[in-house]
Amino acid sequence: MEKAAINEKRFNRGITIISIVIPLVVALLFGYKIPDAEPLYFLPPIYASINGLTALLLIVAVIAIKNGKRKLHQNLMTTSIVLSALFLVMYVGYHMTSDSTKFGGEGGIQYVYYFILITHIVLSIAVIPLVLITYSKAYLKDFENHRRWAKYTFPIWLYVAITGVIVYVMISPYYAY
Template sequence: MNQDTTQHAHTKRNYKPAIIIITIIVNGIVILLSGLPGVENFNAFDITILPMMNAIFNSFTFLFLVGALAAILKKNVTVHRRFIYAAFTSTTLFLVTYVAYHFLSESTPYGGSGFMAGLYYFILITHIVLAAIIVPLALTSVARAWNMENERHRKIARWTMPIWLYVSITGVIVYLMISPYY
């Protein structure tokens, strides 16, 4: 065992069960909500503000991830960690507003046609698939960092970072493309 592994062997935690449970819950809720009709006659507030908040939180996530990437390229682990925690926070806030909107409202159909419809659906489908995949990837990445499994963290982060960047920026693009139809 190398020195890094020896020093931290007693503090390693098995995060796999939590990662699996969180992934199933998050992806399950999103799948469940996609099939619900929404709350009828909800008028406590204008719920179309929620998709805008989703886009804002996705924008922050994207910026925090870019900051995290820049920090780790400069080998500044402390700043990298802070940006990653900020990205998790903004992603969590996104998830809350996303779930609230899709619980309260039925899905909004895209109103465009032709090339723009094809582009929209391509971005939307890749966004949805990769959003489901990013949940366990991001959680595994952070768990490996917490366990000081630096080499394993780097290996998975090479996949996690670009996918998470893609998911966060395409969330904004999807919002910009569908917002005229709310």
């Protein structure tokens, strides 16, 4: 087996493990409260801002690659991955120290909020392997497959980043500080 195929097989194994472990660990930690911990009430606006910044960087990264700026594109995408990981750490930290906030809107806005929230959560799980596969294709210099995967990954990741901000804006009046 050639070296590129071996590397791709290793990446795929790691991607599969990470794509299963992250949602499971987040689900487990989401249900765990750190006893006597000071609530991290300051985090939601920070991680919502990180989502917004990630959305902007994703758009700029696509513009960069369309203009032939590969290194800038790579740096922006790597930064977006780091920001997404940072978001996840803050999100879990907040929920391990604070009670979940219930959406207080009434009427039709509830349906809008829960639709956005549910699609955001489902797609945030789905985007993990998509991002890792797409990134690994570029890392392995398989740019043709990278572009194929990116056609699906980009809009989903952008949706997750933007809806993260929308969910925060919609629920923020109901936070108990």
